[in-house]
Amino acid sequence: MGYSRFDPGIQSRPAWNAGKAVGTKRPLTQKQIWAVRFFLDREGRLRDRALFDLAIDSKLRGCDLVKIKIDDLVSGAEIRTRAIVIQQKTGRPVQFELTADVRASLHAWLGCRGGTKSDYVFPSRVDRAGHLSTRQYARLVDEWVDAIGLRRAEYGTHSLRRTKASMIYKATGNLRAIQILLGHTKIENTVRYLGVDIEDALLLAERTEI
Template sequence: MGHSVMDPALHELRPWNEGRLVGTKRALKQQQVWAIRFWLDQHRRLRDRALFDLAIDSKLRGRDVVRVRSGGLASGGRVRDRALIVQQKTKRPVQFELMDTARKIIRAWLERRGGTLNDFVFPSRNNYMAHMSTRQYARLVREWVIGIGLPPQGYGTHSLRRTKASIIYKATGDLRAVQILLGHTKIDSTVRYFGVDVEDALELAERTEV
């Protein structure tokens, strides 16, 4: 129910984002990625390890990660080196690589999960034929982050999407390559995504000798 502008309670309502850290979520650093992998392995969370590795390598949005089907990753009893997924937001296909570590974990999970190539890789808790919800995915990411001692306010599912792309950008400064990997339709989106500023530009210039 709403409030009248004359209601005393209106002036007592707290802003929805008071005390919360909103906006862009931080990318994970390389050592944090391995810390989460170690934590998941230690707790024998095979599904979560496969979900984490897929999210890192694919650089997909959360809504796309949870909708991946087994046939999108595996064929002929092996996990593909590269996969192609149509993004929900843009309706455009994006290709991504799966590193050896991720392929091994995903294969182990698919063997454990069973089912057909048309089944979702990560099923829902309530309906095994449906995919995991984005809310459940977000809760899992929160658990992982807390598990290695990071503040959960600064991280989310988008942190996983940003992680590998951020590492690639820091190493190469190649925005065009990162744009392709993220499936952005415009380079402007990639610029805003990484918050490219004067400091970044100067660092790149200092590394370039003519």
């Protein structure tokens, strides 16, 4: 049931996006990725480096990223090379790769973090049994982009979700592969999410000689 416009309890409640720039967030470039990593390494922020790296590799929505548990990423004493989670939005599984650099940052963080396999990888600082909130994750992303001189209005948590997907699409033009990696149910959602337009289509066509 939705809220009624006649409900006096919500008439004075501001919209969630009041005063905010809402729209597609830009993906990061390779240079920007390394700039964020340099900043986090310089500051000795093991958790944030692992969170940033996992966000890029997993291509997960924030609500799924913050709920990842140690058992999702660890097999025995090693970080998995591939992992799978059930998406909150669709209820469907999505698989993702964990590259060598990302496994290294996760290994460093988990070695510091400790805990059991049933614990969240990124615990809440308020409730250690809970997970990092999506709101806090968004604040961290704002801080990271600020640190490398980017505008918060143009970047956000979805920038990290889109980054690797956009790079793969530009390199291959394979929308179906991106659809699978992002866990989209429809290819149309992938087209809109990547911002594929007529210019992209023409560039791909020009690369193909018959």
